[in-house]
Amino acid sequence: MIIRSLADIQTMIPGSIIDERYTSVMIHGVSTDTRTIERGNLYVPLKGATFNGHQFVKEAFDKGAAAALWSKHEPNAPKDVPLIFVDDTLVALQQLAHAYRKQLRTRIIGVTGSNGKTTTKDMIASLLGTVYRVQKTEGNLNNHIGVPLTLLRLKEDTEYAVVEMGMSGFGEIELLSTLAEPDVAIITNIGESHLQELGSREGIATAKFEIVKGLQRGGLFIYHGDEPLLQTRVQQCMLSHVETFGMAKTNDYYPLDIRVQADGTSFTVNRWPNEMFHMPLLGRHHVMNALAAIVVARFASIDVAHMKEGFSRLTVTKMRTEVIKRDDGVTIINDAYNASPTSMRAALELLGQLTGYRKKIAIVGDMLELGDQEIAFHEQIGEMIDPQSIHYVLTYGTRAKAIAERASERFRAGCVRSYDDKRKLAADVQALISAGDVILLKASRGMKLEEIISLLNE
Template sequence: MFEKTIREICTMLDVKNDLSAFDSVIVKGVSIDTRKIESGNLFVPFKGENVDGHQFVRQAIENGASAALWDVNVPNPPEDIPVIVVEDPLLALQALANKYRHELDLKVIGITGSNGKTTTKDIVANLLSVKYRVHKTQGNYNNHIGLPLTILSLPQDSEVAVLEMGMSGFGEIELLSNISQPDAAIITNIGESHLQDLGSREGIAKAKLEIVKGLKPDGLFAYYGDEPLLQEGVKGIGIKNMETFGRSESNNIYPTKIEMNNQGSYFETSVAEGETFFLPVLGQHNIHNALAGILIARHFGLSVDEMKEGLRSLKLTQMRMEMVEGKKGESIINDAYNASPTSMKAAIGLVSELEGFRTKILVLGDMLELGDDEEEFHQEIGRLIDQEKVQQVFTFGRLGTFIAKGALENFPEERVHSFMDKESLAQELSSLIKGDELILFKASRGMKLEEIIEGLKG
């Protein structure tokens, strides 16, 4: 991890106070939470609407921090402890991350997209781990604070960092790209998430394309080539090394054969003819994510056999197409981490096509951050459900009622169940389960559908 003396930190930042008395103090790692301080940390305080982190600086030192940043506009910085006064602690944190990134002999892969960022991050990291010392974004550390913290936590012998980049508005991905200076970048797709902030899918595409702003001149840019908005958006951006992935044969890499079962997906590709890859994850959209990973792996010199090993041993972050077994023997797909119309359609399509189940049940909740047309987006999802391939539809939440409304255009009333509380939904669902069902749970993170799954698992 980041390890410097205060004297060295003062050469990296525009420091506003005299710290000569603390020159030799060693800082190891960075923390923004006094409850998680580790010995030697640099504590970074932020001024929030309700709480000012500066009031906890002394506590951070008492808890083991070696030093703390301090905003020059906050009066009375303590002089008896190592406090580094800077123009803005957040900007200082980002500057330290950028400088540390360049000190390491490190390749960075940046990943963004409306859906599939975390899955693609896991795939790319697992592929490259076959050959390199790889570290990746943990949890949701993918924003203007989390990404710098991720970089500063990297071991000094790291060879590859796989960084997820999230956003809610324009300029955010550009900032993250400029901080991390990626050697390769991926856009997984353009969906409907953040429509309320960006106004249109065109706006989302423009914001996601900011990832190339910090891309190294010889870096690889891989994007979902079946998306017209990306095809149009890359025109004139001046990136000389671009490759596409997707279903269409116009892409640089596409699947030539796909077979799926309960254990995962087998597929062949246009770039390794006759070679079968196994991905222990369900869904054609995840095969597309794997194709992006193969492009990156090939760029960094992995052989086909190394790629096969990296995909075969993949373990995804929880609640992303995670197959678990219920206490009655039912098969449960836990895809409850997040949802958008694009990912919802993909998950429903997967369930519709999987064979070997007497009954297929969908448990679908609200998709959030969709803007003014959110009700229509939900109703459209309901209309798309095929009553010949899905036997029961359960919805949860206010917007979920519009999924139910759409489903009722094709389904008999007794096969569509809409709920506003989880307990009633769980009771009704449990009464239907015999043990040979396939049940999909899918909703935005805020709906916490995994709470129902925990009850089914017993």
């Protein structure tokens, strides 16, 4: 994490003002939240529509903060404490993070995409971690506040950092990319997430492609080569080093063989046709994320043996195809962190491909932020669910009713049900399941579908 004197901080944040009495004060790390602040931190009070962090500056000092930022436009600044006066505390946080990034020798891997960016981040960190000192984005710190905090948490001796970059509108990825200045930039895919804000898949592709704005001169750009919307943009942009991955053999990296097994997914790659990679994740769609990670590993000169080791010890962020084995013999696949039409189809296809289970039950909820086409997208999901490979479809939420309506046209009576009450849904599932069954949970984050797991245990 950043360890600097306030004199250093003053040079890193343009236009900042510090009382000369405090220039030798040292800060150890940065926090924007007094609930988790640690002794020696620099406290950054952010201001939002319904809150003002400046109200908690005294509390921050009481809890051991070494110093704090303070907006020049805020009245009643506390006396006789180390304050750094700035025009805008959020902008100052971003400026500090960018300046710190430029002082580090750490190589940055920037990851964005509509689906799979968190899992790809975890894979890259696992592969790189077999050889190098690596840090990665923690939790969901992937926005205009989270990325600066991620950069400021980097240790001086970290060799590689994997930084996830999320967005909801135009200009956001460009900001994050210019702050992080990645040595490698990755777009996992272009899906339908944020259609409500960006209007079309073309708009999503434009927004995601902003990641090249901060790419280091001569840096590596990696993208899903099966996506025409990305192909077109790459052709129009002067990038010196580009690698692609995908299913098509026109890509630099593509799979030759994919096998989904009870303990994970195995695959081979065109570059090493006789080498089988195995990862403890279920689903063919994860192979695309793995290919992106392999391209980064090659960039970092990691050999196949270490790649295999990295995949074998992979741990991913919770609620991303997380497999839970219950004591009663029921398996739960918790993929409830988020959902789009692309990831929903992939999850349902995975459930359909699984073998060795008595009953396969899909519990799916609303997919959010899909704009005017949201009902049509839900109907398409209902139409693609195969009654020959999935036995029950239970939906939660008003939009997901459209999934049930279309699916019920092909399923036996009683095998498709809609709910607006999680407790009722959980009670019916508990009455339905027995040893040897498998349940899939999939919905957008706002639906909190993972609560079904605890309700089943009541």
